[in-house]
Amino acid sequence: MADMTLFSRAAALALLLAAATLPARAETGAAPANDPTKNGEILFATSCGWCHSDGGREAGKGPKLAGTTRDDAFIINRIKNGKPGAMPAWGKVFDDAQIENILHYIRSLPSK
Numbered sequence: 001m002a003d004m005t006l007f008s009r010a011a012a013l014a015l016l017l018a019a020a021t022l023p024a025r026a027e028t029g030a031a032p033a034n035d036p037t038k039n040g041e042i043l044f045a046t047s048c049g050w051c052h053s054d055g056g057r058e059a060g061k062g063p064k065l066a067g068t069t070r071d072d073a074f075i076i077n078r079i080k081n082g083k084p085g086a087m088p089a090w091g092k093v094f095d096d097a098q099i100e101n102i103l104h105y106i107r108s109l110p111s112k
């Protein structure tokens with residue numbers, strides 16, 4: 001019984017340590033984490049690119065995003081909530097900082 005408690009404590013401590021070190025590792029692991037545009041580009045390529053073609057530079061299943069005249073609030077809202085039947089919602093997939101990074105990336109695209 002005493003052994004069991006000790007084991008549980010050790011397990012709990014191990015979990016705590018893992019939880020504490022994981023986010024830190026994620027930040028240092030991804031080299032471009034400090035570059036919002038680069039970070040957004042990576043997120044975009046993996047999650048958005050199959051509909052917004054050529055990294056958002058061309059229309060695909062979704063519209064071309066390069067040079068969009070939409071304001072930030074519209075874009076952030078569309079990413080978070082998607083559009084039923086057209087685009088999936090990402091509000092539960094990405095946190096606000098990630099969505100900001102994606103916005104940075106979209107704004108970095110050439111406008112023609």
Ligand code: HEC
Nearest residue numbers: 047048051061062063070075078079083086087088090102
């Ligand atoms: C399954 C395909 C699909 C995926 C995946 C997708 N989109 Fe879309 N997206 C669409 C479609 C279709 C529309 C047009 C919706 C409409 O009719 O207004 C759209 C619209 C948008 C708009 C608004 C464009 C405008 O001017 O009206 C933005 C911004 C956008 N998507 C960004 C993203 C981002 C960022 C991601 C990835 C996190 C993403 N989309 C993933 C299909 C997709």
